[in-house]
Amino acid sequence: MGEELKVIVFALGQEEYGIEVDKVRTIERMSPITRVPKTAAFIKGVINLRGVVVPVIDLRGRFGLDETEPTENSRIIVVAVDELEVGFIVDSANDVIDIDSDTIESPPEIVGGIKAKYLRGIAKLSEGRLLIMLNLSEVLNKSEIIQLEQLEV
Amino acid sequence: MDMNAYLSMFIDESNDHLQSLNENLLQLEGSPEDLSIVQSIFRSAHTLKGMSATMGFEDLASLTHEMENVLDLVRNSKLKMDSFIFDTLFKGLDALEAMVHDIVGGGTGQADVTSIVASLQKIVNSDYRSGMAEAAASGSAMQETSSAELGKALLDQFQTSIMMQSMESGHQPYYIQVTIDENCVLKAARAYMVFNLLEANGEIVKSEPTVQDLEQEKFDRSFTVFTISTASVDVLTEQISNISEIASVTVTPLDVESLNALTAAPAAAASAPAPAEPVQAAAPQPQAEQQVKKAPAAQAQSQQGGGVGRTIRVDIERLDTLMNLFSELLIDRVRLEQLASEIKRTDLTEAVEHMSRVGSDMQNIVLKLRMVPVDTVFNRFPRLVRDLAKTLDKKMDLVITGAETELDRTVIDEIGDPLVHLIRNSGDHGVEMPQERLAAGKPETGTIHLRAYHSGNHVFIEIEDDGHGINQDKVKAIAIKNGVVTEEEANKLSPDEINMLLFAPGFSTADKISDISGRGVGLDVVKTKITSLGGNVTVTSAYGKGTKFSVQLPLTLSIISAMLIKLGSEKYAIPLSSIVETGIIQRDKILNVHGNRMIQFRSSIIPLVSLSQVLESPDYDESQEQETEIIVIKKGEKLAAVMVDEFIGQSEIVLKSLGKYLTNVYGISGATILGDGYVALIIDPNALIK
Known part of the structure; x- marks a missing residue:
């Protein structure tokens, strides 16, 4: 029996993903986003989160998936990792569950089109549900963004 | 015990102590005879040692210990x-600073200090021997009681002044010699008993050897x-004699004359004799402390009398949070005002107006709260x-005025390096060698004035030296040689413009490259930095008399005046400080020069920048319009016109960063x-002007 992890579950397309609760500052409904020019395409801009300006990225775009128009269910999950505070746009966020860290297995090379390095592992839940755990520091890795920007230019 | 909780406190206090060590050492260098300064230096060093030992920073503690010795x-x-x-000592201090710095950066504070x-x-x-000799000398003095011999047991001015003062308040100073029985086993214990007894009767000013040595039976x-x-000679003699294993006791009452003699006698060895008054003036703090020992109740009072401000330390992050919360309130206030004006209910309007007033005060x-005295930068x-x-190898003094002038914390953090550079520049290029100065009929010691003062919404910092000033011909010659200007241009320049050449990139007037300044990467960096803070730097000089650098800085960086503009559906803010004026131009007035669009502005031709192109605006394109609003912005001397969609108006805005991401x-x-x-983005006008 490993340690218990509290995880926020959100959806991107058909897959379910998890982020540890202690990394999540807040979950917000979609709010007006101010575009920031000359940034990577998946950086949607900045929002006013109760007086603090927070950048928002589209997680679909970040993972190279097709971006979709936000819906009624879309949410912004604001995470805080190593002094970085960033909001993720996700299709929906609707659950908090406990998982056993022992059930997390290292991910295969590519899951749902997402490179393995962005993933911490895959947790098997009951009834065959699979939960993809994100490796936040890789997702927020800035040096890679700089590379991406250079490619675009 | 978890030390992390105390780490930030340790760092803060260490920095304070290091700073006071630095200041006091400098002061002591100016008047090396003033032992009261040594006292405060010693106290700082001692506290620092104790703190670092407690926190487990052994290197820090051991170096402080050696300095303390x-x-x-x-x-x-x-x-x-x-x-x-x-x-x-200064070298030691630098090493200590480096160690504390290392600790701040998360290091262990270890360093090679051998x-x-x-x-x-x-x-x-090397002094240990003379110290011993002196002790021996005072030892031999024991046998006699004449006041001339007493002088061997040195009293410093500070101790004398305490004794003088005590006489005024009705106490009697004594000089007591105690000899312990030859067969005594625990000499330290006996000495301790004597001290105990004397402390019960009054106050011990000085002992020879020191208490530490006595405790260790040295x-x-x-x-x-x-x-x-307050006790009489007889009482003291009797009480001390009553302690067992005391061979002999001599109690000699002291009067003003013998005290003066005591201070005068060691003049050759320690310091020039000084009357009690100047010492009192120079050492209010230690004296206050002595009095505190006598009357603990007076402690609070005497500390306040010493000018200790009643302040608390607040984490800068909390102030930032307060600022954030407040700016949220500001936004709500604007919203409320809007609603109130729509609803038009008198009592609501009144309430909102009152809130606005309180809001402005707040x-x-x-x-x-975010203002910090410039002293925090000046003190180094x-x-x-x-x-x-x-x-x-020059002689110079620094005279600081207006160190209490306050500036926003963010400006303070940034202004240090540019000022260091300007001061080094003044010392290196401004002040002449002593013999040159004497030859020019100036005092041998050069003076650098560092002044800070408020004026309107700005703070001015001036660095003025009385050196040889700027040699304009030389400046011109070098500027031409280094390709900063052509000879033709140089001849047209006004004296002020020639001085400003010093700030041009790649300019250096130093004949040889020195450690201090003169790599040619100096003043232009200073200017860039100050400009980026929204400030300005100018220089005036009289050849042969001196040079003055004047730095103008905004009071705060957290709230600025800005022009709000629209670009299609998007809103942006442009800092008012870089706006020259606004206007409208007709499409057909736009000129094309080598593929660059320019417009005529006043008597000159300035470039025209399309903001919608720079910012990749999704829904605005000025090329569809017959006439376009423009904002003329400046970066130093350069101007440019920026095309925008629509002006919204001027507003006070709260600056926010975009975050670390x-x-x-x-x-x-x-x-x-x-x-x-x-959220509206703030445009950086400097990026728009090439």
Whole structure:
């Protein structure tokens, strides 16, 4: 029996993903986003989160998936990792569950089109549900963004 | 025990102590005879040692310990300060600073300090012999009681003044010699009993050997004590004699004359005799402390009397949070005002107006909370100038005025380096060598004035030296040689413009490259930095008389005046400080020069920048319009016109950063939150002008 992890579950397309609760500052409904020019395409801009300006990225775009128009269910999950505070746009966020860290297995090379390095592992839940755990520091890795920007230019 | 909780406190206090060590050492260098300064230096060093040992920073503690040893000798007049000792102490201080810095950066504060420790120990040891000789001398004095012999047991001015004062308040100072029985086993214990007894009767001013040495039995058989007491000679003699294993006691009452003689006698060894008054003036703090010992109840009072401000330390992050919360309130206020004006209910309007007034007062206070006196930057400059003078072999003084002038914390954090550069520049290029100065009929010692003062919404900082000033012909010649200007241009320049050439990139007038300045990467960096803070720097000079650099800085960086503009559906803010004027141009007035669009502005032709192209605006394109609103912006001397869609108006905006995730966004210096809660980006005008 490993340690218990509290995880926020959100959806991107058909897959379910998890982020540890202690990394999540807040979950917000979609709010007006101010575009920031000359940034990577998946950086949607900045929002006013109760007086603090927070950048928002589209997680679909970040993972190279097709971006979709936000819906009624879309949410912004604001995470805080190593002094970085960033909001993720996700299709929906609707659950908090406990998982056993022992059930997390290292991910295969590519899951749902997402490179393995962005993933911490895959947790098997009951009834065959699979939960993809994100490796936040890789997702927020800035040096890679700089590379991406250079490619675009 | 978890030390992390105390780490930040340790760092804060260490920095305070290091700073006061630095200041006091400098002061002591100016008046090496003033032992009261040594006392406060010693106290700072001692506290620092204790703190670092508690926190487990052994290297820090051991180096402080060695410095303390040297200071202890000086304090007890066994060692005279000389330039070697000063240099070693300063070096030690630098090492301590480096260690604390390392700790701040998350390090362990370890450093190789063996060479400094070795020199410190050398100082202590080489004087150890003379210290012994002196002790022996006072030992031999035991046999006699004439006041001339008493003088061997040195009293410093500070101790004398305490005894003088005690006489005024009705106490009697005594000089007591105690000799312990030859067969005594626990000499330290007996000495302790004598001390205990004397302390019960009054106050011990000084003992020879020191209390520490007595405790460790580092004495032969006899010791001497200067004490203040209300008891009579007989009572004291009897009480001390009653302690067992005491061979003999001599109690000699002291009067003003003998006290003066005591201070005068060691003049050759320790210091020039000084009357009690100047000492009192120079050493209010230690004296206050002595009095505190006598009457603990008076403690609070005397500390306040010493000018200790009633302040608390607040984490800068909390102030930032307060600022954030407040700016949210500001946004809500604007929203409320809007609603109130729509609803038009008198009582609601009144309530909202009152809230607005309270809000403005609060805004002032919140902004003031972030203000820090420039002293926090200035206080390291005396040391800088001292070191500079040593390296350059020049003589110079730094005179600071207006150190209490306050500036926003963010400006303070940024302004240090540019000022260091300007001061070094003044010391290196401004102030002449002593013989040159004498030849020019100036005092041998050069003076650098560092002034700070408020004026309107700005703070001015001036660095003025009385050196040889700017040689304009030389400046011109070098500027031409380095390709900054052509000869033709140079001849057209006004004197002020020639001075400003100093700030041009790649310019250096130093004949040879020195450590201090003169790599040609100096003043232009200073200018860039100050400009990026929204400030300005100018220089005036009289050849042969001196040079003055004047730095103008904005009071605060957290709230600025800005022009809000629209670009299609998007709103942006442009800082008012870089706007020259606004206007409208007709499409057909736009000129094409080598493919660059220019417009005529006043008598010159300036470039025209399309903001919608720079910012890749999704829904605005000025090329569809017959006439376009423009904003003329400036960067230093250069102007440019920026095309926008629509002006919204002028507004006070709260600066927000885009966060650590988005750094160095081209053309954007930050963001602000508008009254409707939307985020507007702040345009960096400097990026728009090439």
